[in-house]
Amino acid sequence: MLSRKIKAIPMGHSTVLFQGKKYSLSRTDFNEGRSTKVYAEELGGNDFISFNFYISKKGRN
Numbered sequence: 001m002l003s004r005k006i007k008a009i010p011m012g013h014s015t016v017l018f019q020g021k022k023y024s025l026s027r028t029d030f031n032e033g034r035s036t037k038v039y040a041e042e043l044g045g046n047d048f049i050s051f052n053f054y055i056s057k058k059g060r061n
Contacts, residue, residue: 003053003055006027007036009025011029012028013026015043016040018040021045022044023040023041023049024040024041025039026040033055035052035053036052037050037051038050038053
């Protein structure tokens with residue numbers, strides 16, 4: 001399930017390798033874990049990934 005994959009991203013900051021490129025990755029949770037912001041920026045490049053994930057009903061994963 002998508003929510004499990006997102007929650008598997010470590011909280012805070014980390015450095016990851018994706019398709020041979022190094023990224024600075026951060027995950028922050030809000031609203032008691034019902035919303036999550038993920039942002040990744042390629043180190044030494046121009047690529048970035050940013051999204052917000054929302055759980056719309058309490059208890060739903």
